[in-house]
Amino acid sequence: MPRFLQPILAVIAGLCLGLAVTWIAGENPWHVFKILCMGALGSPYDFGMTLFYATPLVFTGLSVAIAFHAGLFNIGAEGQLTLGALAAAAVGALWPQCPSIFAPLAAGFAAVFAGTLWGAIPGWLRARRGSHEVINTIMLNFVAAGLSSYITLYLLKNSETQNPETRAIGATYMIHQFAFFGGAPVSLALPLAIVAAFCVWFFLAKTTWGFELRAVGQSESAARAAGISADNVRIIALSLAGALAGLVGVAEVLGNAGRFKVGFSPEYGFIGIAVALLGRNHPFGILAAALLFGALHKGATALDLETEHVTRDLSLILQALILLSVCAEGLWSWMAKRDVSASGGTGGASVSASRGISTAREDARPTAKKPK
Amino acid sequence: MTGTFPAVELRGLSKRFGACVANAGVSLRVAPGTIQGIIGENGAGKSTAMKMLYGVYRPDAGEILLNGKPCSWSSPADAIAAGIGMVHQHFMLAGPHTALDNILLGAEPTRLGLINRTQVRQQLEQLSHQYGLNVDWDRPVEELPVGIQQRIEILKLLHRNAIILILDEPTAVLTPQETGALFHNLTQLRDQGKTILLITHKLKEVMTFTDRVTVFRAGKVTGEAQTSQTNPQELANLMVGRKVLLNVEVQNAKPLPELAIDVKHLNFTGSRSRHQLLDVSFSVKRGEIVGIAGVEGNGQSELLQAMLHPRDPNCRSSGSVAFLGHDATNWSARKIRQLGVALIPEDRHNEGLLLDRPVSENFALGLHRDPEFNCAGILNSRNIATTATRAIEEYDVRPPELTMPAGKLSGGNQQKLIIAREFHRNPKVVIAAQPTRGVDVGAIEFIHKRIVRARDEGAGILLISAELDEILALSDRILVIFEGKIVAEFLRGNLDETTLGLKMSGS
Numbered sequence: 096m097p098r099f100l101q102p103i104l105a106v107i108a109g110l111c112l113g114l115a116v117t118w119i120a121g122e123n124p125w126h127v128f129k130i131l132c133m134g135a136l137g138s139p140y141d142f143g144m145t146l147f148y149a150t151p152l153v154f155t156g157l158s159v160a161i162a163f164h165a166g167l168f169n170i171g172a173e174g175q176l177t178l179g180a181l182a183a184a185a186v187g188a189l190w191p192q193c194p195s196i197f198a199p200l201a202a203g204f205a206a207v208f209a210g211t212l213w214g215a216i217p218g219w220l221r222a223r224r225g226s227h228e229v230i231n232t233i234m235l236n237f238v239a240a241g242l243s244s245y246i247t248l249y250l251l252k253n254s255e256t257q258n259p260e261t262r263a264i265g266a267t268y269m270i271h272q273f274a275f276f277g278g279a280p281v282s283l284a285l286p287l288a289i290v291a292a293f294c295v296w297f298f299l300a301k302t303t304w305g306f307e308l309r310a311v312g313q314s315e316s317a318a319r320a321a322g323i324s325a326d327n328v329r330i331i332a333l334s335l336a337g338a339l340a341g342l343v344g345v346a347e348v349l350g351n352a353g354r355f356k357v358g359f360s361p362e363y364g365f366i367g368i369a370v371a372l373l374g375r376n377h378p379f380g381i382l383a384a385a386l387l388f389g390a391l392h393k394g395a396t397a398l399d400l401e402t403e404h405v406t407r408d409l410s411l412i413l414q415a416l417i418l419l420s421v422c423a424e425g426l427w428s429w430m431a432k433r434d435v436s437a438s439g440g441t442g443g444a445s446v447s448a449s450r451g452i453s454t455a456r457e458d459a460r461p462t463a464k465k466p467k
Numbered sequence: 468m469t470g471t472f473p474a475v476e477l478r479g480l481s482k483r484f485g486a487c488v489a490n491a492g493v494s495l496r497v498a499p500g501t502i503q504g505i506i507g508e509n510g511a512g513k514s515t516a517m518k519m520l521y522g523v524y525r526p527d528a529g530e531i532l533l534n535g536k537p538c539s540w541s542s543p544a545d546a547i548a549a550g551i552g553m554v555h556q557h558f559m560l561a562g563p564h565t566a567l568d569n570i571l572l573g574a575e576p577t578r579l580g581l582i583n584r585t586q587v588r589q590q591l592e593q594l595s596h597q598y599g600l601n602v603d604w605d606r607p608v609e610e611l612p613v614g615i616q617q618r619i620e621i622l623k624l625l626h627r628n629a630i631i632l633i634l635d636e637p638t639a640v641l642t643p644q645e646t647g648a649l650f651h652n653l654t655q656l657r658d659q660g661k662t663i664l665l666i667t668h669k670l671k672e673v674m675t676f677t678d679r680v681t682v683f684r685a686g687k688v689t690g691e692a693q694t695s696q697t698n699p700q701e702l703a704n705l706m707v708g709r710k711v712l713l714n715v716e717v718q719n720a721k722p723l724p725e726l727a728i729d730v731k732h733l734n735f736t737g738s739r740s741r742h743q744l745l746d747v748s749f750s751v752k753r754g755e756i757v758g759i760a761g762v763e764g765n766g767q768s769e770l771l772q773a774m775l776h777p778r779d780p781n782c783r784s785s786g787s788v789a790f791l792g793h794d795a796t797n798w799s800a801r802k803i804r805q806l807g808v809a810l811i812p813e814d815r816h817n818e819g820l821l822l823d824r825p826v827s828e829n830f831a832l833g834l835h836r837d838p839e840f841n842c843a844g845i846l847n848s849r850n851i852a853t854t855a856t857r858a859i860e861e862y863d864v865r866p867p868e869l870t871m872p873a874g875k876l877s878g879g880n881q882q883k884l885i886i887a888r889e890f891h892r893n894p895k896v897v898i899a900a901q902p903t904r905g906v907d908v909g910a911i912e913f914i915h916k917r918i919v920r921a922r923d924e925g926a927g928i929l930l931i932s933a934e935l936d937e938i939l940a941l942s943d944r945i946l947v948i949f950e951g952k953i954v955a956e957f958l959r960g961n962l963d964e965t966t967l968g969l970k971m972s973g974s
Contacts, residue, residue: 301848303841310832313821319776320810320818321833322801 099380102373102421106387109417116412120404127409130401131394141393143279147351149389150281151176151343151360153288155367156374156381157295158214158339162228163376164299165332166312171217171232172340173364174239175210179341181243182209183348184355187264188251195267202268203345210341211334213239218333222326228333236364247357259357270349282350284342289382291339296378308332340364361392369418388414472535474499474662475520475631480529482515489515491686492529497679499534502653502663504673504694507683507706508879508907513666514556516683517633520664521553522546533631552629554620556636556666556905557816562609566602566619567591570626587626594625598652615764621652632656635666636905650676668908670699671936682706707909717919719959720943722752726792727896727927728774733786735773743951744769747786753895753927756918758942760935761971766951767931768813771900775810776800790896804833806896809889813900813931815878819885822874826864829873830855830888837892858887863913879910886914890921897921900931915941935964949973 114124135145155172162169182205193201217231244259251261270283299305310318311328319325347359370388374380395410473496480493490512497503507513519526522540530537533549540546543553560569567588576583588604595601600618608616617637624632632653638646653663653676665677673680674694682690682705690705728751735744744766751757761767774788787796795803804810812818820829831851834840840851852869859867862883864876873881882902889897899918903911918941922928932938938945945962947955947970955970 301845303835303844303846306828306831306835306846309824310821313824314817316814316817317819317821317832319800320812322799322804322836324799324801 098375098377102375102380102384105373105420105423106417108420109413112416112420113409113413117405117409122402122404127398127402127405130397131391134394134397135390138277139275140277140279143273143276143281145386145389145393146276146281146285147279147389148361148392149385150284150288150346150350151363152367152370152385152388153292153382154339154342154346155363156370156385157291157378158336159368159371160374160376160378160381161295161299161308161339162332162336163371164312165308165328166315167218167221167329167332167336168229169214169232169333169336169340170229170368171213171235171364172336172367173360173362174232174236175213175337175340176343176360176364177236177239177243178213179206179210179344180347180359181246181261181344181355182206182341183268183344184261184264185246185251187268187348188262188354191265191267193265193267198265198267199270199345199349202264202349203342206341206344206348207338208341210337210339210344212337214337214340215330215334218330221333222329243355244357247355251355253354260352261355263354264348268349269353270345272350280351282346284346284350287342287345288385291342292378292382295339299378304331340367366414369414372418373421471499472532473497474501474534475664476530476532476535477516477520478530478532480516480519480526480531482519482524482527488686490519490526493683493686493688494529495681495688495691497662497664499662500657500660501678502657502665502676504677504680505664505666505683506668506670506673506680506702508668508909511683511706511907512686513683514635517553517635517664517666520546521551521633547627547629550628550630551633552624552627552631553633554617554624554635554637558616558620560608560616560619563607565605566608566611566615567604569608569619570623574627591622591626594622598625598655600652629661631662631664633664633666636668637665638667638669638672646672668906670702670908673702674699684708703908706907717941718923720755720922722755722927722943723925725753727751727753727790728898728929729787729789730774731787731789733770733773733784733788735769735784735786736782744773744784745951747948747951747953749946749953751896751927751929753791754922754925755943756922756928756930756941758930758932758938758945759948760932760938760945760967761948763933765948765971767900767948769951770948771810771813771898771931774898775803775808801836805836807892807894808896808898809892809894811882811885811889811897811899811902813904815881815885816874820873820881823872825870826859826873826876826884827852827855827869829884830858832888834888834891854891858891859884862887862917877907879906882906882914883910886917890917893924893926894921895926897926897928898931899928901933902930903932903934903937935967939964939967947971 114128117127118124134141136142155176158172158175159169183202186202186205187198190201213235217228217235220226220231221228247259247261253260253262272280272282299309307318307323308328308331310321310323311325315325318328343360343363348355352359366388370381370384373387374382374384391410391413395407395413398405398407398409475497477493477495480490481488482490493512493516505513505517515524518524520531522543522545525539525541532538538549540549561572564572567584570591571582571584571587576586591604600622602615602618602622603611608619621634638649650672657663665673667673677694680692680694680697680702681688682702684706690702730750731748733744733747747766747770749757759767759770772782773784787794789795790803790806790808793806795806816822821832831840831846835846839854840847855869856867864880864883864887873884876884886902897918902918903914906914915937918928918930930938930941943959945957945959945967946953947967949971950973954973957967
């Protein structure tokens with residue numbers, strides 16, 4: 096079946112299961128579904144908020160995906176985006192009179208730089224020390240949280256309020272917000288996200304570095320034998336992943352709040368993993384998946400008010416069910432096998448250990464008979 | 468055949484995978500207590516037929532009969548229960564686990580829920596004593612040399628009381644002496660009533676060790692004979708469908724004075740292997756083929772590692788490596804490649820190809836930085852496609868489809884793809900490690916011819932192979948490696964297989 100069909104089916108399956116859950120809870124599932132749709136798309140404001148939630152998800156989804164193409168798991172997008180946002184806010188707060196031509200660029204670069212750094216550290220540790228990036232990125236999330244709290248509360252505190260947030264950045268830093276979303280903060284960060292997706296696609300599919308990155312992700316030993324430095328690729332991959340996550344700082348600080356608020360992120364970094372999975376690690380799939388998750392998030396906010404038995408947490412349930420459906424690899428490959436007439440594709444249930452030294456590839460795959 | 472039923476009979480077995488017909492009405496009979504050779508090119512359908520016998524695939528049509536009784540399996544477990552065992556060409560062992568655990572995996576003897584390893588150990592000691600298959604039971608399998616891994620695979624079958632043994636290319640990794648020992652064991656097994664099916668491409672072994680031979684081609688059985696009444700040339704012709712050149716004509720070398728490879732006093736300790744190189748020195752001139760003969764696991768992999776990845780921080784090495792006059796001892800792997808050093812890796816699945824990626828990408832692997840395919844960091848996919856198309860046509864890679872994942876090609880075609888890629892740049896230095904392992908006769912002829920042609924065009928070629936015939940046929944000079952040291956050197960025409968075999972085992 097074509098590649099994009101599986102995620103679509105998974106979404107439908109997840110939605111159906113989730114709505115079935117609401118039915119068990121005592122609500123009319125069709126009613127819930129309508130609330131979700133209206134909440135996500137019902138008015139320019141609603142759609143704008145959907146896009147607003149989707150934009151950071153594009154960045155974190157790309158971040159996770161690019162690391163994944165190199166065979167690495169970036170669980171640290173949350174920390175990377177936190178520091179990215181903090182960096183942008185810090186530059187804006189410390190240098191408020193920066194001319195408006197440079198201001199967003201300067202803050203943007205700071206955000207990317209901070210994110211890159213937070214990705215390069217686990218990248219270097221993995222490359223040079225073999226220390227697994229899953230553990231390091233998760234731990235660095237905590238470090239980033241602590242660091243950003245400290246800097247916000249003690250160094251850059253906004254003295255005008257009790258909220259844990261930094262001083263406002265200069266007005267020249269704010270980027271343009273589109274007017275036709277009824278007040279929803281949809282800024283230039285949205286086209287930036289789309290451009291980023293295109294750039295990531297181009298990088299992976301068309302450039303030499305992208306080729307090497309994917310080769311390392313596919314087979315490190317084959318890449319090494321071909322002269323590719325797996326160490327360098329890993330560092331670059333996680334650095335790029337960090338940079339992409341850092342761009343969330345642009346969306347949040349420059350395009351919305353104008354300051355860094357502790358805890359602003361509703362787990363964008365982790366939902367980015369789900370977005371990447373649903374989008375099959377393809378930049379264009381990630382755009383679609385981010386939009387879907389943004390819609391779910393926004394659509395569910397109305398559930399608290401409009402239903403008796405269902406709260407906004409339904410969005411989490413739906414996300415989880417969709418993810419489970421996407422990840423049901425066994426189900427999909429079973430279905431794919433049934434496509435191939437009558438019986439089995441490559442080797443069925445052979446008595447082999449789950450991780451053989453060299454997996455038994457079908458060596459005698461016969462060639463199709465062509466009339467000469 | 469006497470009045471008894473054949474131990475194994477296949478009647479009209481057919482199997483297709485989508486549009487590919489793997490087997491079209493395969494029929495064969497194996498008498499009990501015999502060794503039957505099953506030969507054919509890769510892609511001829513012999514592995515598919517055997518896998519149906521072993522329960523990996525279900526036949527689309529036809530019957531399998533054991534001792535006259537029709538059988539059908541839903542999985543290899545059923546076949547194993549019926550007494551059929553198979554040793555695959557690519558081993559099915561769990562690397563981090565010990566030999567003992569690998570053998571009892573799937574047939575654990577339990578007492579009150581705990582695995583009774585002592586019992587298995589005793590049984591295995593007995594088996595290994597009986598058949599002379601010595602194995603270190605307690606080391607992780609991934610640390611053991613390939614020849615020992617194969618013994619473990621065979622012991623797995625014996626431990627499960629297999630009556631019918633299917634062995635798929637078993638002697639790929641053995642010296643002549645070890646091969647002889649293996650067949651001594653198989654003969655013993657046969658004399659005790661076991662039936663053995665030997666899938667192999669080595670015609671000499673078929674002639675020496677089998678009672679009957681079945682030839683596959685293009686999904687059908689094209690010939691069957693009593694071994695004593697046929698000969699290798701006839702079998703090869705039946706396999707390929709045309710007259711095959713079994714021994715490639717090799718003119719005498721005319722080496723140039725320039726040194727393609729110059730290795731001096733190389734000492735090397737790998738990070739994960741316990742093997743070392745001890746004071747290895749040799750050189751390869753341009754225009755000559757130097758063969759390194761040795762059983763796998765005597766330092767060949769370490770030699771490749773030391774020569775091609777000298778800067779790996781996980782390894783300790785000393786000595787010098789020079790290519791084409793340049794001291795490459797501190798160079799990165801990429802720089803060495805850029806110099807014009809081509810590598811045919813010994814493990815094509817793990818080191819030569821990206822199995823899930825299309826043929827076109829695999830063709831570009833390693834060449835992706837060449838100006839031909841790369842313009843300021845952007846890949847020129849059109850160039851890659853046209854060049855790859857021409858290359859796979861020239862090297863007869865089948866099927867000639869650029870978008871097919873490399874993992875779906877047969878072993879011989881995969882190897883030809885790798886060679887097409889590596890030879891594309893007309894390299895002056897070629898390092899070929901086990902270039903024809905698991906490759907069918909037709910492709911072997913092609914690969915050997917290509918290597919010799921490269922030599923005649925001025926390349927210096929280092930050939931590392933466990934296949935003695937190959938070393939003897941192609942090499943102008945032969946070095947024998949044993950336990951990390953070069954222990955002997957011979958010139959072409961100055962030795963025979965027995966002497967070589969003895970040196971390879973250290974005497």
